[in-house]
Amino acid sequence: MRNHLLLILLTSSIMAGSCGKINKAAEPVDIQNAAVLEVPPVQKTTAAFMSIKNNTSDDDYLISAETEVAEVCEMHKMVMEGEVMRMEKLDSVELPAGQTVVLKRGGMHLMLINLKREVKAGESITVKLKFKNANDLTVKAEVKSMDDLN
């Protein structure tokens, strides 16, 4: 009886291990092309963009973000209201299993609010990301001019 139980436990832990990730070498979540938009010194708000790939076979969620340069960092999406485009705050960004979600201009983005200092093209800014399942990630986002972001 004891042996059977042990076998069941072993089998289930092996299966759980192999199901957790699609690609063993990859991180649970990969960030690519992280960028922050350069803004004039008078502007106290900017946005950050990136591609977020969920390498696991479970849906995950980006639940918060923070940067060294802004007091507040929110997740936003653009919505059309009649002819007018406006931004709406998101509680989280869904990261479907095995898929890449792109935060980009005109779409979802991180909003950096109350900038503590000027952000200049060419410098690199630390962005901390928190997920529902994956461990926290710290990534470097390059500050880019509007033209370089297109």
Ligand SMILES: [Cu+2]
């Ligand atoms: Cu926004």
